[in-house]
Amino acid sequence: MRRIQPLAALAPEAFPDPAGALREPNGLLAFGGDLSPQRLVAAYAHGIFPWYSEGDPLLWWSPDPRCVFATDGVHASHSLAKFLRKCGWQWSMDRDFEGVMRACAAPRRDGPGTWITRDMLTAYTNLHRLGHAHSLEVWGDDALVGGLYGVSIGRMFSAESMFSRRSNASKVALLLLARVLRERDFPWIDAQVPNPHLLRMGARSLPRERFLAELAKLVTEPAPRDWPRTLSTVNEQQLHLLNIRSS
Numbered sequence: 457m458r459r460i461q462p463l464a465a466l467a468p469e470a471f472p473d474p475a476g477a478l479r480e481p482n483g484l485l486a487f488g489g490d491l492s493p494q495r496l497v498a499a500y501a502h503g504i505f506p507w508y509s510e511g512d513p514l515l516w517w518s519p520d521p522r523c524v525f526a527t528d529g530v531h532a533s534h535s536l537a538k539f540l541r542k543c544g545w546q547w548s549m550d551r552d553f554e555g556v557m558r559a560c561a562a563p564r565r566d567g568p569g570t571w572i573t574r575d576m577l578t579a580y581t582n583l584h585r586l587g588h589a590h591s592l593e594v595w596g597d598d599a600l601v602g603g604l605y606g607v608s609i610g611r612m613f614s615a616e617s618m619f620s621r622r623s624n625a626s627k628v629a630l631l632l633l634a635r636v637l638r639e640r641d642f643p644w645i646d647a648q649v650p651n652p653h654l655l656r657m658g659a660r661s662l663p664r665e666r667f668l669a670e671l672a673k674l675v676t677e678p679a680p681r682d683w684p685r686t687l688s689t690v691n692e693q694q695l696h697l698l699n700i701r702s703s
Contacts, residue, residue, distance in 0.1 A: 463489030463516070469498040474518035474664060483519030490514070491579035493586055500588075500607045500614055501675045503668045505648060510573045520664035523650040525630075527638035530645075531658035532631055539624055540631075545690040546595040547632050549683045553584045556591040556603040560617035572617065580616070583607065590683060592633050594625045594690070601625045604633060606645075610675035613637055614646040628690060630657065640680040644670065 461472045463486050477485040485504060489495055491514070499505060499516065508515040532540070557580060561572035583589040588609065594602040602625020604618035615633070620626040630645075637645060646667075647659050662670075 460484055461486045463487070463495075465489065468492050468495035471499060471502055471504055471516070474503055474520075474668060477518050477520070479520075483517040484515060485518050486516040487513045489516070491575055493579075493583055493588070496579060496583055496607070497588055497609060500612075501609050501671075503646075503664070503671050505614065505616075506576070507571060508573075509571055517648075518664065519649055521661035522664055522667040523647040523654060523659050524662055524667065525634065525645040525647055525654075525657075525659050527634045527642055527645060529658045529660075530631055530634040531656070532627070536624060536627055536631075540628065540690060543624075543628070543690055544596070545601065545625075545628065546687045547628070547690055548593050548595070548685060548687050549636065550584070550590055550685050551687075552593055552600065553589065553591040553605060554581050555600055556593060556605045556619070557581065557617075559600060559603065559619045559621070560605065562619070580605070580607075587679075592629050592636070594629050594632075595687065596622060596625075602629050604629045608679060610679055611640070611642050611677040612644060612646060612671055612674040613642055614648065627657065632690070636684060640682070641677075643674070646671075 458476065458478055460478060464470055472486055474485060477483045491506065504516050504518045506514060507517050557572060557577055580589050589605060589607050591605040592603055593600055601622040602620045604615055606613050606615040618626040618629055634645065647654050650659060650661060
């Protein structure tokens with residue numbers, strides 16, 4: 457019987473081989489440690505991420521298969537493409553990272569309590585200040601209406617969570633992120649665990665072994681420095697990189 461391993465307090469870069477993760481629950485690999493920047497960077501560089509609830513032990517995961525988007529393969533329905541042409545929203549990156557995280561952590565009508573704990577908020581905000589975590593914001597009437605955040609190591613972006621305060625806002629955020637990343641030679645967005653919403657937008661599953669092999673190459677590539685922090689209008693010019701499909 458497999459057992460998950462405790463992480464050493466004094467070795468933040470040491471993780472077990474993901475091949476030893478449990479099959480049930482899928483991908484559970486280790487427990488303990490901390491959320492220091494060194495440990496988080498090491499985790500994401502090896503396809504591992506933390507996921508736990510307030511009051512529970514700190515748990516680390518590497519599921520098999522892995523849910524990913526190709527940056528040129530995120531789907532927009534014709535109705536969403538039509539909406540984009542007239543929504544009048546604006547978008548940016550890294551203008552309000554903490555605001556995006558807090559919005560992602562807010563209670564939702566269609567789900568259980570958040571897994572974005574206070575310690576998570578502090579840890580990823582610190583990672584953002586060090587240049588490894590990024591947010592994409594969607595603005596309407598000068599207020600956040602949607603967005604997402606994630607971790608970027610080399611040329612791999614791991615999306616952590618997204619939110620909508622208006623219809624389609626999280627979809628718009630994902631489409632814009634794919635455009636930004638494709639322009640900077642990122643082939644994949646790591647979406648970690650599949651759900652029906654992600655699959656409808658073009659996500660697919662990769663065997664963990666293949667995902668980790670690709671990841672090992674991508675994290676060694678130079679990270680971009682030109683993230684688009686200025687406000688830009690969402691309009692039909694955004695559509696030229698979208699993969700439009702029938703509704």
